[in-house]
Amino acid sequence: MTTEGPRGVEADGIEAVRQVEQVDPELLLRLSRPGPRYTSYPTAPMWNDSVTAQTVVQRLQAAEASGAQSPLSLYFHIPFCEQMCRYCGCNVVLARQHHRADRYIDYLAREMDLVCAHLPRRRRVVQLHLGGGTPTFLDERQLSRLWSEITDRFQIDPRAEVALEVDPVVTSIQQLELLRGLGFNRVSMGVQDFTPEVQQYVGRVQPVELTSALYEGARRLGYQGINFDLIYGLPMQRPETFAATLDQVLQMAPDRVAVFSYAHVPWMRPHQRAFDEALLPTPLEKFRLFTLALRRFVEAGYVQIGMDHFSRPDDELARARLQRRLQRNFQGYTVLPASDILAFGITGISEIQGCYAQNLKPLARYYRTLESGRLPIERGRVLTDDDRLRREVIHGIMCNFFVDLERVCAAHGLDAGSTFATELSDVELLQRQNLVRRDGLQLRLTPLGRVLVRNVAMVFDPYLRTPQKPGGQTFSNTI
Numbered sequence: 465m466t467t468e469g470p471r472g473v474e475a476d477g478i479e480a481v482r483q484v485e486q487v488d489p490e491l492l493l494r495l496s497r498p499g500p501r502y503t504s505y506p507t508a509p510m511w512n513d514s515v516t517a518q519t520v521v522q523r524l525q526a527a528e529a530s531g532a533q534s535p536l537s538l539y540f541h542i543p544f545c546e547q548m549c550r551y552c553g554c555n556v557v558l559a560r561q562h563h564r565a566d567r568y569i570d571y572l573a574r575e576m577d578l579v580c581a582h583l584p585r586r587r588r589v590v591q592l593h594l595g596g597g598t599p600t601f602l603d604e605r606q607l608s609r610l611w612s613e614i615t616d617r618f619q620i621d622p623r624a625e626v627a628l629e630v631d632p633v634v635t636s637i638q639q640l641e642l643l644r645g646l647g648f649n650r651v652s653m654g655v656q657d658f659t660p661e662v663q664q665y666v667g668r669v670q671p672v673e674l675t676s677a678l679y680e681g682a683r684r685l686g687y688q689g690i691n692f693d694l695i696y697g698l699p700m701q702r703p704e705t706f707a708a709t710l711d712q713v714l715q716m717a718p719d720r721v722a723v724f725s726y727a728h729v730p731w732m733r734p735h736q737r738a739f740d741e742a743l744l745p746t747p748l749e750k751f752r753l754f755t756l757a758l759r760r761f762v763e764a765g766y767v768q769i770g771m772d773h774f775s776r777p778d779d780e781l782a783r784a785r786l787q788r789r790l791q792r793n794f795q796g797y798t799v800l801p802a803s804d805i806l807a808f809g810i811t812g813i814s815e816i817q818g819c820y821a822q823n824l825k826p827l828a829r830y831y832r833t834l835e836s837g838r839l840p841i842e843r844g845r846v847l848t849d850d851d852r853l854r855r856e857v858i859h860g861i862m863c864n865f866f867v868d869l870e871r872v873c874a875a876h877g878l879d880a881g882s883t884f885a886t887e888l889s890d891v892e893l894l895q896r897q898n899l900v901r902r903d904g905l906q907l908r909l910t911p912l913g914r915v916l917v918r919n920v921a922m923v924f925d926p927y928l929r930t931p932q933k934p935g936g937q938t939f940s941n942t943i
Contacts, residue, residue: 480911481759487912489748491897496747496943499918500925501771502862503794504813504820505855506845509938510927515821515844523816524582527804530817534803537591538618539795540572540610541809543827544601546634549668550738551656551698553727555811556597557827565606567831568809573613574834575808580617587618593795594628600635604642611646625650625800627689630678633670637681644685651682652691652722658712659705662698665743672712679716689779692718696753697726699743706753710760720775721766722796723757725750727940747943754915769797770862771917790863797863810840818847850926853878858921865909865917880905890923918942 500507527534543557544565559565580587592614602610620626627650628643640651657663658672682690692713696706713721728744730736745753758768766774767782769790775781784790784799791798793805794813805815810830812823821844824830833840847855853876860867869888873880881888891907894900899913899920913920919942922928 478759478762481755481762483911484758484915485755487898492748492751492943495897495899495916495919496941497919498939499922499928499942500939501918502858502921503792504815505858505925506847506851506927507925508822511820511822511843511845513843515819515841515846517839517841519819519844519846520814520816520821520839520841521582523819523821524579526817528583528586530586530803532585533588534586535588535590535621535800536586536618537593537793537795537800537805538589538614539593539595539805539807539812540599540614541595541597541807541812541823542568542599542601543597543810544568545596545598545631546601547667548735549656550666550735551668551695551726552735553729553733554597555825557810559601562601562603562606565602568827569602569606569610569613571831571834572610572808575840576613576617578834578837578839579806579808588621589618590621590624591795591798591800592620592624592626595795596629598631598634599628600630600639604639607639607642608646620647625798627652627795629654629693632675632678633668635678637678640678640682640685640687644687649687650689650691651687652693653679653682653718655692655709655713656695657698657701657706658709659701662700662705665700666698676716679718689719691720691722692716693722693724694757695724695726696757697728697745697750699739701745701753703749703752703756707756707760710757714760714764719779720769720773720781721761722773723754723761724772725754725940725943729940747941751915751943758915768914771915773797785864788860788864788866792859792863818852820845820847849876852876853883854924854926857924861907861909861921861924862917865914866907868906870905884924887923894920894923916942 543555544559545556546560548556548558626648628648629652631654653675655675656668663669679690694709694713728736761774762768765777767777767785769775769781769785780799781790781797789799794815804817807814807823810823810827811825814821821841824833824840824842830840853872856872857867857869869880869884873883891900891902895902898910899916901908901910909917909920
Protein backbone atom coordinates (compact mmCIF):
# COMPACT_ATOMS: atom_id res chain seq x y z
CA MET A 465 0.00 0.00 0.00
CA THR A 466 1.20 3.51 -0.80
CA THR A 467 2.44 5.25 2.32
CA GLU A 468 3.34 8.78 3.32
CA GLY A 469 7.02 9.65 3.55
CA PRO A 470 8.80 12.56 5.26
CA ARG A 471 6.92 15.88 5.13
CA GLY A 472 3.85 14.14 3.81
CA VAL A 473 5.34 13.23 0.46
CA GLU A 474 3.79 10.17 -1.15
CA ALA A 475 6.32 7.32 -1.06
CA ASP A 476 6.74 4.54 -3.58
CA GLY A 477 4.95 1.23 -3.14
CA ILE A 478 3.67 -1.80 -4.96
CA GLU A 479 0.17 -0.32 -5.18
CA ALA A 480 1.64 2.58 -7.16
CA VAL A 481 3.34 0.09 -9.48
CA ARG A 482 0.04 -1.72 -10.03
CA GLN A 483 -1.59 1.55 -11.06
CA VAL A 484 1.06 2.04 -13.71
CA GLU A 485 0.79 -1.54 -14.95
CA GLN A 486 -2.98 -1.24 -15.37
CA VAL A 487 -3.04 1.94 -17.44
CA ASP A 488 -5.22 1.97 -20.57
CA PRO A 489 -3.02 1.15 -23.63
CA GLU A 490 -4.98 3.61 -25.78
CA LEU A 491 -4.17 6.40 -23.32
CA LEU A 492 -0.48 5.48 -23.48
CA LEU A 493 -0.47 5.73 -27.26
CA ARG A 494 -2.06 9.18 -27.07
CA LEU A 495 0.51 10.29 -24.50
CA SER A 496 3.53 9.08 -26.49
CA ARG A 497 4.77 12.15 -28.31
CA PRO A 498 8.04 14.00 -28.88
CA GLY A 499 9.27 15.80 -25.80
CA PRO A 500 12.44 17.07 -24.10
CA ARG A 501 14.22 15.24 -21.30
CA TYR A 502 14.82 18.59 -19.58
CA THR A 503 18.46 18.17 -18.68
CA SER A 504 18.23 21.94 -19.04
CA TYR A 505 15.55 24.57 -19.37
CA PRO A 506 15.30 26.20 -21.83
CA THR A 507 16.24 23.11 -23.81
CA ALA A 508 19.17 23.00 -26.23
CA PRO A 509 17.14 23.77 -29.41
CA MET A 510 16.41 27.18 -27.88
CA TRP A 511 20.11 28.04 -27.60
CA ASN A 512 21.96 30.08 -30.21
CA ASP A 513 25.31 31.66 -31.09
CA SER A 514 24.54 34.94 -29.32
CA VAL A 515 26.43 33.50 -26.33
CA THR A 516 30.11 34.00 -27.12
CA ALA A 517 33.44 33.70 -25.35
CA GLN A 518 33.05 37.31 -24.21
CA THR A 519 29.64 36.49 -22.70
CA VAL A 520 31.22 33.68 -20.71
CA VAL A 521 34.07 35.92 -19.54
CA GLN A 522 31.51 38.37 -18.16
CA ARG A 523 29.66 35.56 -16.39
CA LEU A 524 32.90 34.20 -14.94
CA GLN A 525 33.65 37.64 -13.53
CA ALA A 526 30.21 37.67 -11.91
CA ALA A 527 30.88 34.19 -10.54
CA GLU A 528 34.15 35.37 -9.02
CA ALA A 529 32.31 38.22 -7.30
CA SER A 530 30.13 35.72 -5.42
CA GLY A 531 33.10 34.95 -3.17
CA ALA A 532 35.95 32.49 -2.73
CA GLN A 533 33.91 30.03 -0.68
CA SER A 534 31.06 29.69 -3.18
CA PRO A 535 31.28 26.09 -4.39
CA LEU A 536 31.89 24.98 -7.97
CA SER A 537 31.01 21.87 -9.94
CA LEU A 538 33.41 20.66 -12.64
CA TYR A 539 32.75 18.46 -15.66
CA PHE A 540 35.40 17.08 -18.03
CA HIS A 541 34.31 15.53 -21.30
CA ILE A 542 36.63 12.73 -22.42
CA PRO A 543 35.27 11.99 -25.91
CA PHE A 544 37.38 9.04 -27.03
CA CYS A 545 36.00 5.55 -27.68
CA GLU A 546 37.63 2.65 -29.46
CA GLN A 547 34.38 1.80 -31.22
CA MET A 548 30.87 3.22 -31.59
CA CYS A 549 27.97 1.51 -29.83
CA ARG A 550 25.05 1.61 -32.22
CA TYR A 551 22.61 3.07 -29.69
CA CYS A 552 24.97 5.82 -28.58
CA GLY A 553 23.65 9.35 -28.16
CA CYS A 554 26.88 10.83 -26.78
CA ASN A 555 29.42 13.04 -28.51
CA VAL A 556 32.36 10.73 -29.18
CA VAL A 557 35.62 10.64 -31.10
CA LEU A 558 36.57 7.20 -32.41
CA ALA A 559 40.23 6.45 -31.80
CA ARG A 560 42.39 3.36 -31.62
CA GLN A 561 45.58 5.24 -30.75
CA HIS A 562 45.50 6.11 -27.09
CA HIS A 563 48.31 8.65 -27.38
CA ARG A 564 45.77 11.01 -29.00
CA ALA A 565 44.51 11.68 -25.50
CA ASP A 566 47.84 13.28 -24.53
CA ARG A 567 47.24 16.23 -26.82
CA TYR A 568 43.65 16.50 -25.60
CA ILE A 569 44.84 16.78 -21.98
CA ASP A 570 47.23 19.54 -23.11
CA TYR A 571 44.27 21.53 -24.38
CA LEU A 572 42.09 20.81 -21.35
CA ALA A 573 44.88 22.44 -19.34
CA ARG A 574 44.85 25.45 -21.68
CA GLU A 575 41.09 25.77 -21.30
CA MET A 576 41.33 25.56 -17.51
CA ASP A 577 43.96 28.32 -17.54
CA LEU A 578 41.69 30.61 -19.57
CA VAL A 579 38.81 30.02 -17.18
CA CYS A 580 40.87 30.31 -14.01
CA ALA A 581 42.28 33.65 -15.16
CA HIS A 582 38.82 35.06 -14.38
CA LEU A 583 38.46 33.13 -11.11
CA PRO A 584 41.57 34.14 -9.16
CA ARG A 585 40.02 33.24 -5.77
CA ARG A 586 37.03 31.05 -6.47
CA ARG A 587 38.41 27.55 -6.91
CA ARG A 588 36.65 25.34 -4.31
CA VAL A 589 35.04 22.28 -5.93
CA VAL A 590 32.30 20.15 -4.34
CA GLN A 591 31.44 18.04 -7.40
CA LEU A 592 33.63 16.71 -10.20
CA HIS A 593 32.63 14.35 -12.97
CA LEU A 594 34.51 12.70 -15.84
CA GLY A 595 32.13 11.82 -18.66
CA GLY A 596 32.40 10.72 -22.23
CA GLY A 597 32.96 8.98 -24.50
CA THR A 598 34.95 6.64 -22.33
CA PRO A 599 36.99 8.33 -19.57
CA THR A 600 38.89 5.09 -18.95
CA PHE A 601 40.12 5.29 -22.53
CA LEU A 602 42.87 7.19 -20.68
CA ASP A 603 45.56 4.90 -19.32
CA GLU A 604 46.88 5.18 -15.77
CA ARG A 605 49.61 7.66 -16.72
CA GLN A 606 47.12 9.88 -18.55
CA LEU A 607 44.59 9.71 -15.72
CA SER A 608 47.26 10.72 -13.22
CA ARG A 609 48.36 13.59 -15.40
CA LEU A 610 44.79 14.85 -15.92
CA TRP A 611 44.22 14.78 -12.17
CA SER A 612 47.42 16.75 -11.59
CA GLU A 613 46.35 19.38 -14.12
CA ILE A 614 42.99 19.71 -12.35
CA THR A 615 44.32 19.85 -8.79
CA ASP A 616 47.05 22.32 -9.77
CA ARG A 617 44.24 24.78 -10.56
CA PHE A 618 41.32 23.83 -8.30
CA GLN A 619 40.90 22.88 -4.65
CA ILE A 620 38.84 19.71 -4.32
CA ASP A 621 36.79 19.81 -1.13
CA PRO A 622 37.58 16.78 1.09
CA ARG A 623 33.83 15.92 1.07
CA ALA A 624 33.42 16.44 -2.67
CA GLU A 625 31.57 14.00 -4.89
CA VAL A 626 34.21 12.85 -7.39
CA ALA A 627 32.77 10.55 -10.03
CA LEU A 628 33.38 9.04 -13.43
CA GLU A 629 31.66 6.90 -16.02
CA VAL A 630 33.29 3.61 -16.97
CA ASP A 631 32.84 0.99 -19.65
CA PRO A 632 33.56 -2.31 -17.88
CA VAL A 633 34.89 -3.79 -21.13
CA VAL A 634 37.84 -1.39 -21.27
CA THR A 635 38.29 -0.59 -17.55
CA SER A 636 40.78 -2.42 -15.37
CA ILE A 637 40.90 -2.93 -11.62
CA GLN A 638 44.26 -1.14 -11.73
CA GLN A 639 42.61 1.96 -13.19
CA LEU A 640 39.90 1.92 -10.51
CA GLU A 641 42.55 1.48 -7.83
CA LEU A 642 44.51 4.45 -9.13
CA LEU A 643 41.40 6.61 -9.35
CA ARG A 644 40.31 5.66 -5.84
CA GLY A 645 43.73 6.68 -4.58
CA LEU A 646 43.41 10.02 -6.34
CA GLY A 647 40.14 10.71 -4.58
CA PHE A 648 37.37 9.37 -6.82
CA ASN A 649 34.53 7.99 -4.72
CA ARG A 650 31.68 7.30 -7.16
CA VAL A 651 31.61 5.25 -10.34
CA SER A 652 28.88 4.76 -12.94
CA MET A 653 29.10 1.53 -14.95
CA GLY A 654 27.50 1.20 -18.37
CA VAL A 655 25.54 -2.06 -18.48
CA GLN A 656 22.61 -1.43 -20.89
CA ASP A 657 21.45 -5.09 -21.15
CA PHE A 658 23.09 -8.42 -20.31
CA THR A 659 21.24 -10.36 -23.04
CA PRO A 660 23.91 -11.73 -25.45
CA GLU A 661 21.88 -11.29 -28.67
CA VAL A 662 20.98 -7.71 -27.73
CA GLN A 663 24.61 -6.93 -26.90
CA GLN A 664 25.77 -8.43 -30.19
CA TYR A 665 23.24 -6.46 -32.23
CA VAL A 666 23.96 -3.09 -30.61
CA GLY A 667 27.74 -3.56 -30.70
CA ARG A 668 28.38 -3.70 -26.96
CA VAL A 669 29.41 -7.24 -25.95
CA GLN A 670 29.85 -7.27 -22.19
CA PRO A 671 29.51 -10.56 -20.26
CA VAL A 672 27.81 -10.32 -16.90
CA GLU A 673 30.84 -11.99 -15.28
CA LEU A 674 33.09 -9.15 -16.45
CA THR A 675 30.76 -6.48 -15.04
CA SER A 676 30.35 -8.39 -11.77
CA ALA A 677 34.12 -8.68 -11.32
CA LEU A 678 34.62 -4.94 -11.83
CA TYR A 679 31.72 -4.16 -9.51
CA GLU A 680 33.14 -6.36 -6.75
CA GLY A 681 36.54 -4.76 -7.28
CA ALA A 682 35.07 -1.28 -6.89
CA ARG A 683 33.35 -2.36 -3.68
CA ARG A 684 36.62 -3.72 -2.27
CA LEU A 685 38.36 -0.46 -3.16
CA GLY A 686 35.85 1.51 -1.11
CA TYR A 687 33.88 3.44 -3.70
CA GLN A 688 31.04 5.05 -1.75
CA GLY A 689 28.55 4.93 -4.60
CA ILE A 690 28.25 2.56 -7.55
CA ASN A 691 25.70 3.26 -10.25
CA PHE A 692 24.57 1.01 -13.12
CA ASP A 693 23.20 2.42 -16.37
CA LEU A 694 20.57 0.34 -18.15
CA ILE A 695 18.73 1.10 -21.40
CA TYR A 696 15.25 -0.07 -22.32
CA GLY A 697 13.78 0.10 -25.81
CA LEU A 698 16.78 -1.40 -27.62
CA PRO A 699 16.32 -3.68 -30.62
CA MET A 700 15.54 -7.32 -29.79
CA GLN A 701 14.75 -6.60 -26.15
CA ARG A 702 11.93 -8.76 -24.78
CA PRO A 703 10.27 -8.71 -21.35
CA GLU A 704 11.63 -12.12 -20.35
CA THR A 705 15.23 -11.31 -21.28
CA PHE A 706 15.15 -7.80 -19.80
CA ALA A 707 13.70 -9.29 -16.61
CA ALA A 708 16.73 -11.58 -16.45
CA THR A 709 19.02 -8.55 -16.77
CA LEU A 710 17.16 -6.84 -13.94
CA ASP A 711 17.55 -9.89 -11.73
CA GLN A 712 21.29 -10.01 -12.44
CA VAL A 713 21.62 -6.33 -11.57
CA LEU A 714 19.70 -6.77 -8.32
CA GLN A 715 21.96 -9.64 -7.33
CA MET A 716 24.86 -7.19 -7.42
CA ALA A 717 22.79 -4.50 -5.63
CA PRO A 718 24.29 -1.24 -6.90
CA ASP A 719 23.56 1.91 -4.89
CA ARG A 720 21.80 3.58 -7.79
CA VAL A 721 20.44 2.45 -11.13
CA ALA A 722 19.59 4.61 -14.14
CA VAL A 723 17.07 3.01 -16.50
CA PHE A 724 17.31 5.21 -19.58
CA SER A 725 14.82 5.19 -22.42
CA TYR A 726 16.60 4.50 -25.70
CA ALA A 727 16.24 7.61 -27.82
CA HIS A 728 15.97 6.53 -31.43
CA VAL A 729 16.92 9.73 -33.27
CA PRO A 730 18.58 8.63 -36.54
CA TRP A 731 18.03 12.12 -37.99
CA MET A 732 20.47 13.37 -35.31
CA ARG A 733 22.65 10.25 -34.86
CA PRO A 734 23.20 8.73 -38.33
CA HIS A 735 24.89 5.61 -36.92
CA GLN A 736 21.50 4.59 -35.47
CA ARG A 737 20.29 4.02 -39.02
CA ALA A 738 22.10 0.68 -38.83
CA PHE A 739 19.22 -0.58 -36.69
CA ASP A 740 16.38 -2.45 -38.36
CA GLU A 741 13.45 -0.45 -36.98
CA ALA A 742 11.27 -3.57 -37.19
CA LEU A 743 13.34 -4.95 -34.30
CA LEU A 744 12.65 -1.97 -32.03
CA PRO A 745 9.97 -2.50 -29.36
CA THR A 746 6.67 -0.73 -30.03
CA PRO A 747 5.71 2.09 -27.62
CA LEU A 748 3.51 -0.29 -25.62
CA GLU A 749 6.23 -2.95 -25.53
CA LYS A 750 8.75 -0.32 -24.47
CA PHE A 751 6.44 0.87 -21.69
CA ARG A 752 6.14 -2.73 -20.52
CA LEU A 753 9.94 -2.99 -20.30
CA PHE A 754 10.07 0.03 -18.01
CA THR A 755 7.23 -1.19 -15.80
CA LEU A 756 9.19 -4.42 -15.34
CA ALA A 757 12.11 -2.36 -14.05
CA LEU A 758 9.80 -0.26 -11.89
CA ARG A 759 8.30 -3.33 -10.23
CA ARG A 760 11.62 -5.12 -9.73
CA PHE A 761 13.33 -2.13 -8.12
CA VAL A 762 10.40 -1.07 -5.95
CA GLU A 763 10.00 -4.67 -4.73
CA ALA A 764 13.70 -4.65 -3.86
CA GLY A 765 13.24 -1.49 -1.78
CA TYR A 766 14.66 1.09 -4.18
CA VAL A 767 13.10 4.57 -4.40
CA GLN A 768 12.11 6.04 -7.76
CA ILE A 769 14.17 9.15 -8.52
CA GLY A 770 12.94 11.38 -11.33
CA MET A 771 11.86 9.81 -14.58
CA ASP A 772 14.49 7.10 -14.90
CA HIS A 773 16.58 6.58 -11.75
CA PHE A 774 16.29 4.39 -8.68
CA SER A 775 18.33 4.49 -5.49
CA ARG A 776 18.56 2.57 -2.26
CA PRO A 777 16.36 4.10 0.46
CA ASP A 778 19.37 5.11 2.58
CA ASP A 779 20.96 6.95 -0.37
CA GLU A 780 21.08 10.73 -0.16
CA LEU A 781 19.10 11.05 -3.40
CA ALA A 782 16.24 8.96 -2.01
CA ARG A 783 16.11 11.00 1.18
CA ALA A 784 16.20 14.25 -0.78
CA ARG A 785 13.41 13.21 -3.14
CA LEU A 786 11.12 12.12 -0.33
CA GLN A 787 11.80 15.46 1.39
CA ARG A 788 11.24 17.43 -1.84
CA ARG A 789 14.72 18.93 -1.92
CA LEU A 790 16.27 17.01 -4.81
CA GLN A 791 18.01 19.08 -7.49
CA ARG A 792 19.26 18.45 -11.00
CA ASN A 793 22.08 19.72 -13.18
CA PHE A 794 23.93 18.57 -16.30
CA GLN A 795 25.68 15.90 -14.24
CA GLY A 796 22.41 14.37 -13.08
CA TYR A 797 20.36 14.36 -9.89
CA THR A 798 22.15 15.89 -6.92
CA VAL A 799 21.83 17.37 -3.45
CA LEU A 800 24.99 19.46 -3.76
CA PRO A 801 24.84 23.25 -3.50
CA ALA A 802 27.11 24.29 -6.40
CA SER A 803 25.42 27.11 -8.30
CA ASP A 804 27.98 27.29 -11.10
CA ILE A 805 29.12 24.41 -13.31
CA LEU A 806 32.33 24.69 -15.33
CA ALA A 807 32.62 22.23 -18.21
CA PHE A 808 35.84 21.50 -20.09
CA GLY A 809 36.44 19.68 -23.35
CA ILE A 810 34.51 19.42 -26.59
CA THR A 811 30.71 19.84 -26.32
CA GLY A 812 30.97 20.46 -22.56
CA ILE A 813 28.11 22.56 -21.19
CA SER A 814 28.77 25.13 -18.47
CA GLU A 815 26.14 26.87 -16.40
CA ILE A 816 27.50 30.13 -15.02
CA GLN A 817 25.42 32.81 -13.32
CA GLY A 818 22.27 32.12 -15.29
CA CYS A 819 23.98 31.43 -18.61
CA TYR A 820 24.36 28.11 -20.44
CA ALA A 821 27.43 27.87 -22.66
CA GLN A 822 28.35 24.88 -24.82
CA ASN A 823 31.82 24.24 -26.18
CA LEU A 824 32.66 23.54 -29.80
CA LYS A 825 32.16 19.99 -31.03
CA PRO A 826 34.84 19.48 -33.74
CA LEU A 827 38.13 18.56 -32.12
CA ALA A 828 40.23 20.53 -34.63
CA ARG A 829 38.22 23.74 -34.06
CA TYR A 830 38.42 23.25 -30.31
CA TYR A 831 42.21 23.06 -30.56
CA ARG A 832 42.52 26.05 -32.94
CA THR A 833 40.33 28.26 -30.78
CA LEU A 834 42.34 27.53 -27.65
CA GLU A 835 45.57 28.16 -29.57
CA SER A 836 44.26 31.64 -30.34
CA GLY A 837 43.74 32.27 -26.64
CA ARG A 838 39.94 32.24 -26.74
CA LEU A 839 37.41 30.13 -24.88
CA PRO A 840 35.98 27.52 -27.28
CA ILE A 841 32.31 28.56 -27.03
CA GLU A 842 29.88 27.58 -29.79
CA ARG A 843 26.43 28.53 -28.47
CA GLY A 844 24.35 28.97 -25.37
CA ARG A 845 21.52 30.80 -23.69
CA VAL A 846 21.25 33.63 -21.17
CA LEU A 847 18.20 32.89 -19.04
CA THR A 848 15.44 35.48 -18.80
CA ASP A 849 13.46 36.02 -15.60
CA ASP A 850 10.64 33.93 -17.10
CA ASP A 851 13.13 31.17 -17.97
CA ARG A 852 14.33 31.07 -14.35
CA LEU A 853 10.78 30.87 -13.04
CA ARG A 854 9.78 28.05 -15.36
CA ARG A 855 13.03 26.18 -14.80
CA GLU A 856 12.24 26.10 -11.08
CA VAL A 857 8.76 24.75 -11.79
CA ILE A 858 10.02 22.14 -14.26
CA HIS A 859 12.83 21.04 -11.94
CA GLY A 860 10.31 20.59 -9.13
CA ILE A 861 8.25 18.35 -11.39
CA MET A 862 11.22 16.42 -12.79
CA CYS A 863 13.05 15.96 -9.48
CA ASN A 864 10.45 15.80 -6.72
CA PHE A 865 7.19 14.97 -8.56
CA PHE A 866 5.68 18.01 -6.84
CA VAL A 867 5.49 21.76 -7.29
CA ASP A 868 3.80 24.51 -5.31
CA LEU A 869 3.14 27.15 -7.96
CA GLU A 870 2.07 29.75 -5.43
CA ARG A 871 5.29 29.42 -3.46
CA VAL A 872 7.49 29.50 -6.56
CA CYS A 873 5.73 32.53 -8.03
CA ALA A 874 5.75 34.40 -4.71
CA ALA A 875 9.54 34.07 -4.60
CA HIS A 876 9.62 35.79 -7.99
CA GLY A 877 7.13 38.49 -7.01
CA LEU A 878 4.39 37.08 -9.23
CA ASP A 879 0.83 35.86 -8.91
CA ALA A 880 0.60 32.18 -9.82
CA GLY A 881 -2.99 32.21 -11.02
CA SER A 882 -2.41 34.88 -13.66
CA THR A 883 1.15 33.82 -14.54
CA PHE A 884 0.15 30.24 -15.25
CA ALA A 885 -3.46 30.71 -16.36
CA THR A 886 -2.89 28.90 -19.66
CA GLU A 887 -0.91 26.11 -18.03
CA LEU A 888 -3.50 25.54 -15.30
CA SER A 889 -6.11 25.07 -18.01
CA ASP A 890 -3.87 22.38 -19.54
CA VAL A 891 -3.41 20.79 -16.10
CA GLU A 892 -7.11 19.92 -16.19
CA LEU A 893 -6.37 17.55 -19.07
CA LEU A 894 -3.43 16.07 -17.14
CA GLN A 895 -5.84 15.40 -14.28
CA ARG A 896 -8.29 13.62 -16.57
CA GLN A 897 -5.39 11.55 -17.93
CA ASN A 898 -4.47 10.62 -14.33
CA LEU A 899 -1.00 12.18 -14.52
CA VAL A 900 -1.50 14.87 -11.86
CA ARG A 901 -3.47 15.55 -8.71
CA ARG A 902 -4.14 19.23 -8.08
CA ASP A 903 -4.80 20.79 -4.69
CA GLY A 904 -5.26 24.51 -5.26
CA LEU A 905 -1.95 25.61 -6.76
CA GLN A 906 -0.05 22.53 -5.61
CA LEU A 907 0.55 19.79 -8.18
CA ARG A 908 1.49 16.25 -7.18
CA LEU A 909 2.28 13.64 -9.81
CA THR A 910 0.45 10.33 -9.74
CA PRO A 911 2.34 7.04 -10.17
CA LEU A 912 1.66 7.24 -13.93
CA GLY A 913 2.68 10.90 -13.95
CA ARG A 914 6.03 9.98 -12.42
CA VAL A 915 6.73 7.63 -15.31
CA LEU A 916 5.51 10.18 -17.88
CA VAL A 917 7.00 13.13 -16.04
CA ARG A 918 8.17 14.69 -19.32
CA ASN A 919 4.54 15.05 -20.41
CA VAL A 920 3.76 16.98 -17.24
CA ALA A 921 6.80 19.25 -17.48
CA MET A 922 6.03 20.06 -21.11
CA VAL A 923 2.85 21.90 -20.08
CA PHE A 924 5.03 24.59 -18.48
CA ASP A 925 7.35 24.99 -21.50
CA PRO A 926 6.02 27.85 -23.67
CA TYR A 927 8.66 27.22 -26.34
CA LEU A 928 6.82 24.02 -27.28
CA ARG A 929 3.79 26.10 -28.20
CA THR A 930 5.75 27.52 -31.13
CA PRO A 931 5.60 25.29 -34.26
CA GLN A 932 8.82 23.39 -34.91
CA LYS A 933 11.00 24.45 -37.78
CA PRO A 934 10.94 22.28 -40.90
CA GLY A 935 13.52 19.53 -41.00
CA GLY A 936 12.26 16.72 -38.83
CA GLN A 937 11.48 15.84 -35.25
CA THR A 938 13.63 17.48 -32.57
CA PHE A 939 12.99 15.23 -29.57
CA SER A 940 12.55 11.55 -28.90
CA ASN A 941 9.11 10.27 -27.87
CA THR A 942 8.08 10.29 -24.22
CA ILE A 943 7.42 6.53 -24.45
